[in-house]
Amino acid sequence: MQAAPRIILGIDPGTQILGYGIIKIDAKKLEILTLGVVKLDKFSDHGVRLKRIFERLTALIETYSPTEMALEAPFFGKNVQSMLKLGRAQGVAMAAGLMKELSINEYAPRKVKQSITGKGNATKEQVADMLQRIFGFEEMPKFMDATDGLAVAYCHYLDSTNIIKKQSVGVKKPAKKQSAKNAWSDFAKKNENRVK
Numbered sequence: 001m002q003a004a005p006r007i008i009l010g011i012d013p014g015t016q017i018l019g020y021g022i023i024k025i026d027a028k029k030l031e032i033l034t035l036g037v038v039k040l041d042k043f044s045d046h047g048v049r050l051k052r053i054f055e056r057l058t059a060l061i062e063t064y065s066p067t068e069m070a071l072e073a074p075f076f077g078k079n080v081q082s083m084l085k086l087g088r089a090q091g092v093a094m095a096a097g098l099m100k101e102l103s104i105n106e107y108a109p110r111k112v113k114q115s116i117t118g119k120g121n122a123t124k125e126q127v128a129d130m131l132q133r134i135f136g137f138e139e140m141p142k143f144m145d146a147t148d149g150l151a152v153a154y155c156h157y158l159d160s161t162n163i164i165k166k167q168s169v170g171v172k173k174p175a176k177k178q179s180a181k182n183a184w185s186d187f188a189k190k191n192e193n194r195v196k
Contacts, residue, residue, distance in 0.1 A: 010153025
């Protein structure tokens, strides 16, 4: 019996532009269902921006029915106010997912870049270029935030697949400990010329 397809919503939270990408995995075949951005810079009120994030993500979840959400964790910057606003945007995105009973996963920006390009300090352009090769889309999105959202979804797919592989391998039982007496007699037999 074939497993149900996995649909992962990846989000690059932002207070100016929020990027998203949704991928479908069906029998190890990967495809992009959609990717894009939610432009928030036209709203001056932060509360209105948060409301827009919630509404737009809820609509995406209802349209594409993902079961998993992956978010890029905010990185720590020097501007505390920016960090607080970004944290709120991420919290609202999580709330939209939790309202629809999605599993929520979070990844550090460095881990996302590392999983896509092999380098934790890769540029947005390098990440987008690698994703274009992996998924084979022809036209690069206008905003790199969209490919950042896609990168988070793909990072989660890779990370969760590795977890599944680790679990299916099984755990080896530890070897039985030899008693001190047996250990000494084994050593003595193997090293007769050293033991007198």
